[in-house]
Amino acid sequence: MNTEIYSDGVINIAFNKGMVRIEFGTLSITEKDENGSPKIFSRHQLVVTPQVFLETFANMESMLNKLVDNGIVQETDASEQRGGPARDMESSFSGTDKRGTGERRKRAYEVRK
Numbered sequence: 001m002n003t004e005i006y007s008d009g010v011i012n013i014a015f016n017k018g019m020v021r022i023e024f025g026t027l028s029i030t031e032k033d034e035n036g037s038p039k040i041f042s043r044h045q046l047v048v049t050p051q052v053f054l055e056t057f058a059n060m061e062s063m064l065n066k067l068v069d070n071g072i073v074q075e076t077d078a079s080e081q082r083g084g085p086a087r088d089m090e091s092s093f094s095g096t097d098k099r100g101t102g103e104r105r106k107r108a109y110e111v112r113k
Contacts, residue, residue: 005044020053022046076108 007024014021023045027038048056067073 007044008040011040011042015050018049019047020050022048 005024006026008027009025010022011025012021012023014023023042025040026043027040029038031039033039064073068075
């Protein structure tokens with residue numbers, strides 16, 4: 001079966017009952033929130049084992065490195081991140097960063113223009 005799924009972003013990632021659950025959403029073109037931004041609706045959920053999540057994360061990180069190597073995406077200083085409709089995900093996605101407060105270096109990327 002060849003089913004393509006489109007998503008505007010990840011709404012939430014949770015660990016529950018031994019599985020990693022990733023909830024994807026899409027933006028409405030007709031419904032707006034109280035700030036006038038498009039409402040986000042949950043559309044799909046991907047449920048995987050922690051091992052599959054780690055493998056998927058490694059694959060995504062590898063793809064990010066290829067995008068950087070090919071000049072499609074560039075690493076930016078996290079303090080230099082700009083706002084705007086393509087980057088202002090806080091107004092559309094209510095999810096918050098639930099990562100631990102470890103000593104991991106925060107990296108920021110943006111698509112090259």
